[in-house]
Amino acid sequence: MNGQIALKGSLRNSAEKEKPTAEKKAKWGYRHNGYYALKALLTISGFVAAIIINIVFPQKAAVEFKTYVINALGLSVTLNINDAYIFVLVALILIFTGAGIVSLKDKEKRKKFCKAAAFRFALGIALAVWDIGGTKLQVFAQPFFPGPAQVIEAYLADGEYVVQNTLYSLRLYAAGFSSGVLLGVGTGILIGWFPKVYYWVFPILKITGVVPAVAWMPFALTLLPNSFTAAVFLIVICAWFQIAFLTAQGIQSTPKQNYEAARILGSSQLGLIFNVAIPHAMPDIFTGISSANAMAFTTLVMSEMLGQPGGLGYYINQSKVWSAYYKVLAAIVIMAVLFSLINYLIGRIRKRALRWQEGVLKK
Amino acid sequence: MSSTISVNNVNRIYSDAEGNKVNALYNVDLDIRPGEFISIIGPSGCGKTTLLRLIAGLDKPQSGELTIDGSRINDVSPERGYVFQQGGLFPWLNVENNIAYGLKARKVYKKNKDKISRYISMVGLDGFEKSYPHQISGGMAQRVAIARALINEPKALLLDEPMGALDSFTRADLQDKILELWKENGITMILVTHDIDEAIYLSDRIVIMTPRPGKISKIIDVDLPRPRHRGGSEFLSMRKSILEHFELAQAQPQPEYMI
Numbered sequence A: 001m002n003g004q005i006a007l008k009g010s011l012r013n014s015a016e017k018e019k020p021t022a023e024k025k026a027k028w029g030y031r032h033n034g035y036y037a038l039k040a041l042l043t044i045s046g047f048v049a050a051i052i053i054n055i056v057f058p059q060k061a062a063v064e065f066k067t068y069v070i071n072a073l074g075l076s077v078t079l080n081i082n083d084a085y086i087f088v089l090v091a092l093i094l095i096f097t098g099a100g101i102v103s104l105k106d107k108e109k110r111k112k113f114c115k116a117a118a119f120r121f122a123l124g125i126a127l128a129v130w131d132i133g134g135t136k137l138q139v140f141a142q143p144f145f146p147g148p149a150q151v152i153e154a155y156l157a158d159g160e161y162v163v164q165n166t167l168y169s170l171r172l173y174a175a176g177f178s179s180g181v182l183l184g185v186g187t188g189i190l191i192g193w194f195p196k197v198y199y200w201v202f203p204i205l206k207i208t209g210v211v212p213a214v215a216w217m218p219f220a221l222t223l224l225p226n227s228f229t230a231a232v233f234l235i236v237i238c239a240w241f242q243i244a245f246l247t248a249q250g251i252q253s254t255p256k257q258n259y260e261a262a263r264i265l266g267s268s269q270l271g272l273i274f275n276v277a278i279p280h281a282m283p284d285i286f287t288g289i290s291s292a293n294a295m296a297f298t299t300l301v302m303s304e305m306l307g308q309p310g311g312l313g314y315y316i317n318q319s320k321v322w323s324a325y326y327k328v329l330a331a332i333v334i335m336a337v338l339f340s341l342i343n344y345l346i347g348r349i350r351k352r353a354l355r356w357q358e359g360v361l362k363k
Numbered sequence B: 001m002s003s004t005i006s007v008n009n010v011n012r013i014y015s016d017a018e019g020n021k022v023n024a025l026y027n028v029d030l031d032i033r034p035g036e037f038i039s040i041i042g043p044s045g046c047g048k049t050t051l052l053r054l055i056a057g058l059d060k061p062q063s064g065e066l067t068i069d070g071s072r073i074n075d076v077s078p079e080r081g082y083v084f085q086q087g088g089l090f091p092w093l094n095v096e097n098n099i100a101y102g103l104k105a106r107k108v109y110k111k112n113k114d115k116i117s118r119y120i121s122m123v124g125l126d127g128f129e130k131s132y133p134h135q136i137s138g139g140m141a142q143r144v145a146i147a148r149a150l151i152n153e154p155k156a157l158l159l160d161e162p163m164g165a166l167d168s169f170t171r172a173d174l175q176d177k178i179l180e181l182w183k184e185n186g187i188t189m190i191l192v193t194h195d196i197d198e199a200i201y202l203s204d205r206i207v208i209m210t211p212r213p214g215k216i217s218k219i220i221d222v223d224l225p226r227p228r229h230r231g232g233s234e235f236l237s238m239r240k241s242i243l244e245h246f247e248l249a250q251a252q253p254q255p256e257y258m259i
Ligand SMILES: Nc1ncnc2c1ncn2[C@@H]1O[C@H](COP(=O)(O)OP(=O)(O)OP(=O)(O)O)[C@@H](O)[C@H]1O
Pocket: B014, B015, B016, B022, B023, B024, B043, B044, B045, B046, B047, B048, B049, B050, B051, B214
């Protein structure tokens, strides 16, 4: 008893002794406030440099800086496209400063923020180089490689139209991909669970699955009531095959012992499907969803380019006809951001659903 | 609470990859009394797991019959809890939900929710409710598996080398835990093990099996008072006689396909 008390006392003492020193002298690294401040400075200095270069560097090439009047939120602003570019840079600086402040309290976020600093700096510098090459000197072949200010011009000139087309793409994607996931998981479960279904359906899936979805476009366009449903159909089949394939595989690879354990514990047949096979297949289902997602983007844009009355692919096609390559680039930028966001969202859902795997797999 | 299990003249023949017949169980007879702690020991491949799976209802014999309280064992039942040799937990469920699985599967979860924390404490896993199977040690995982089986209040608990993969300290701990649970719950325990000391330490009776064909070669009554001491002279002499029995079995002529 005595010994225990003495031990506790000594433990507390040593903890007290170590704590203040540990707080005073955080090691040089992301925990250290000075280090963190330096990284924050590095993060924004690229964009600051881009602003300085935009202002200081002489405009050599003959570029028309159009002015647009923007009506938003009850305000009417007159904006030159070069000023709009500077606004975007300022906005980036504000966003990253905000991120730096938000991340201050969280250890993991702090680490991430510090890690991203060098890349964000490089991004600012790249924008500056693009500005010089594309706008200031126009050393790149025109009109294929416009400067950043011109890409932004597309949003100023076509603002509402771009939003419309983006929403059209999003609607198409949401309708097609969500039904594709549902159908894919559903058929995958049936194929994986019932040997009869496997026998009859799996070969069809295997053979038709290798055909790119857009190949069905002529049928889709003629047989379905309108072009929107035709595109939805194409996205559905491209997601469906991939997801069904992997879901079936996940269901079939469930160890026999898991079923046996569940049966002994009193599980019904339905319980075996929903509480054993499907949870076991979850990692495979998500692998299917992720890879189907990438294919769904391709199918989406292709079908928009080949026969839709709207969407970002349609906007690209239309702009190309007028050789408005800055608009093509503007649409590509939106796609990059939008699709990354969707990927990020799916990644978050996956991480939540597969929390039980954390630490099992190598990152 | 507990019940009589009898195994009558049971044969189980497997065919291996080349189509050869393997007599995993040959004319096995065994009567297990209610509330008894029985151990099955024997070298690898003598049919211990096969016998346990038959009692559980996971498998069926080619001939002979298994009964529990006089009625034939045809299928698995929550009345006969089972702990697998290893890896029996559901990796996608945390400790708490693994243990709750039986309640949910039998649709009695709402009424018995409060049982879960009791069973977690019973196997000494307080504080690990939210951990996933890969985050806990092998010994802890086996304790979860035991709690998961016991929450269904089975008449018998079948344990297939639950301590096979554990170091000797963890093993001794878990042995005491199992004894404690047995006394508290008054159920029949059927334990498969490789370990002679473990069998003597825990059981009322020890069933010794020998391979090719897998059969029961001897049943030994362990009438040592509890708690038992692993170093006691009676313990050691019992150990010696079991070892001698195995040596005798080894010395007998073996079929030519023996290694
Ligand atoms: N599903 C099966 N298919 C074919 N042969 C099997 C099967 N299961 C067991 N056997 C054979 O039956 C015999 C007994 O196997 P069993 O698993 O019961 O042995 P065991 O005593 O539990 O061994 P261990 O101590 O290694 O776990 C072995 O020869 C094994 O090869």
